[in-house]
Amino acid sequence: MTTRTPTPNEIRAALTEAGAARSRDLADRLKISEAQLLAAQTGHGVIRITAHPDVVIHAAERMGEVMALTRVEAAVHEKVGTYANYHPGPHAAMVLADEIDLRIFPKHWVHGFMVEHEGEHGLRRSLQVFDAAGDAVHKIHLRAGSDLAAWVAAREALATGETADTLDVAPREPVEAPKSDPAKLDILRKEWARLTDTHQFLRLCSKLRMNRLGAYRIAGAPFARRLDPGCVDQMLETVRDRETAIMLFVGNRGCIQIHSGPIRTLRPMGPWQNVMDPGFNLHLRRDKVAELWAVEKPTQRGAAVSVEAFDAEGGLIFQCFGVGKDGNDHRPAWREIVDALPSAEEVTA
Incomplete structure (x- = not known):
C-alpha cells in the first residue's frame, strides 16, 4: 500500500505544530525526505539554489567563519572554520582548509536550498544540499561573525528561480550488505x-x-x-x-x-x-x-x-x-x- 505524500500546506502546518523539533525527525514522522520538508517552505524563508559543489563551496568561501555539518543516521560531524583551498573535480572534489576538511562526490549534490528561519537566538541562516533521494549530504550554517554581505550576494548568484513547493525524489538507495568470498x-x-x-x-x-x-x-x-x-x-x-x-x-x-x-x-x-x-x-x-x-x-x-x-x-x-x-x-x-x-x-x- 502506497503512503500518501502530505501536501505542502500539510507539511507547513506540521512544521508550525512541531515547534523546535529537528527537521530530520519531523520528516521521518511525515514519511517524507528532509529535502521535501524544505521544498514545502519555498517562499517561506527557503530559496531553491544550484546544488553543485563548485558553486556552493565558492559561495561558502566568501562567508568567513561558518559551521560545516555532515551526517549519517548514527553520527553528526560539525566543524567550525572557513572554507578554502577547494579542489574541484568531476568525480571527486576536496576542501583542504585547516579546520574544514572535506571529500566531495559531486554527482550526489542534487537538491540545494538557502534557508532563513527564526531560532531561539535570532535568525538562523544555512546552505543545505541533498542527494537524489532527498537525504542530507552537507550543510553550512552561518555564525555570528559570518559575512552577511556574502550571504546576500550568494542568494542572488545561486537562486534557480524555481518556486515550486513540491519536490520529486528518487527511491533511497539501500546500504550494500556485507560482501565477502x-x-x-x-x-x-x-x-x-x-x-x-x-x-x-x-x-x-x-x-x-x-x-x-x-x-x-x-x-x-x-x-x-x-x-x-x-x-x-x-x-x-x-x-x-x-x-x-x-x-x-x-x-x-x-x-x-x-x-x-x-x-x-x-x-x-x-x-x-x-x-x-x-x-x-x-x-x-x-x-x-x-x-x-x-x-x-x-x-x-x-x-x-x-x-x-x-x-x-x-x-x-x-x-x-x-x-x-x-x-x-x-x-x-x-x-x-x-x-x-x-x-x-x-x-x-
Missing part, C-alpha cells in the same frame, strides 16, 4: 599485505567482488580484529585523557568530513556520546554501533591503524585514525590505544 581469502590476504596506500584497499575489494565490511569479516589477524561495540567510549575517553591527536571521518555518499586533532570534552547523554569542543562537535548514537573493527593496512609510510564502526545494515558510521608526524603513518600512541580495546570474542567469553 571465503574462496578468495588467500588472494585477499596476499594482496592486502602488498598495499602501499590506504586508498588502494577499496579497489582491491572491488576487484575481488567484496566490500569493506565483508573483507574485514574474513581477513583475520593481523589485518582485522573485531572489537566489542561497547568500547567506543573507552576509545574516545583514552584519546581525550592522553591528548592523542586523531583523524575522525564521518561521511555519506556525497560528502566525507574529517576532524584532525585532539578531543577534550565528552558529554554522554542517553544513547548519544557527544564531543563538545569549541571547534568540533560529534554526536554519536552508540546504540547504533553493531560492529566495531580494528583494522591495519600497510602503506609506504608505515602501518595505518583504524577503528571503524558499522550499523546493523553494514553502513559505515565513522573511521578513526591516529595523526602521524613527519609523513609517517605509524602512530605508536594511537596503536597502543587500539591494542588495548577488547575484542568481541573476549566480551562474549
Whole structure:
C-alpha cells in the first residue's frame, strides 16, 4: 500500500505544530525526505539554489567563519572554520582548509536550498544540499561573525528561480550488505599485505567482488580484529585523557568530513556520546554501533591503524585514525590505544 505524500500546506502546518523539533525527525514522522520538508517552505524563508559543489563551496568561501555539518543516521560531524583551498573535480572534489576538511562526490549534490528561519537566538541562516533521494549530504550554517554581505550576494548568484513547493525524489538507495568470498581469502590476504596506500584497499575489494565490511569479516589477524561495540567510549575517553591527536571521518555518499586533532570534552547523554569542543562537535548514537573493527593496512609510510564502526545494515558510521608526524603513518600512541580495546570474542567469553 502506497503512503500518501502530505501536501505542502500539510507539511507547513506540521512544521508550525512541531515547534523546535529537528527537521530530520519531523520528516521521518511525515514519511517524507528532509529535502521535501524544505521544498514545502519555498517562499517561506527557503530559496531553491544550484546544488553543485563548485558553486556552493565558492559561495561558502566568501562567508568567513561558518559551521560545516555532515551526517549519517548514527553520527553528526560539525566543524567550525572557513572554507578554502577547494579542489574541484568531476568525480571527486576536496576542501583542504585547516579546520574544514572535506571529500566531495559531486554527482550526489542534487537538491540545494538557502534557508532563513527564526531560532531561539535570532535568525538562523544555512546552505543545505541533498542527494537524489532527498537525504542530507552537507550543510553550512552561518555564525555570528559570518559575512552577511556574502550571504546576500550568494542568494542572488545561486537562486534557480524555481518556486515550486513540491519536490520529486528518487527511491533511497539501500546500504550494500556485507560482501565477502571465503574462496578468495588467500588472494585477499596476499594482496592486502602488498598495499602501499590506504586508498588502494577499496579497489582491491572491488576487484575481488567484496566490500569493506565483508573483507574485514574474513581477513583475520593481523589485518582485522573485531572489537566489542561497547568500547567506543573507552576509545574516545583514552584519546581525550592522553591528548592523542586523531583523524575522525564521518561521511555519506556525497560528502566525507574529517576532524584532525585532539578531543577534550565528552558529554554522554542517553544513547548519544557527544564531543563538545569549541571547534568540533560529534554526536554519536552508540546504540547504533553493531560492529566495531580494528583494522591495519600497510602503506609506504608505515602501518595505518583504524577503528571503524558499522550499523546493523553494514553502513559505515565513522573511521578513526591516529595523526602521524613527519609523513609517517605509524602512530605508536594511537596503536597502543587500539591494542588495548577488547575484542568481541573476549566480551562474549
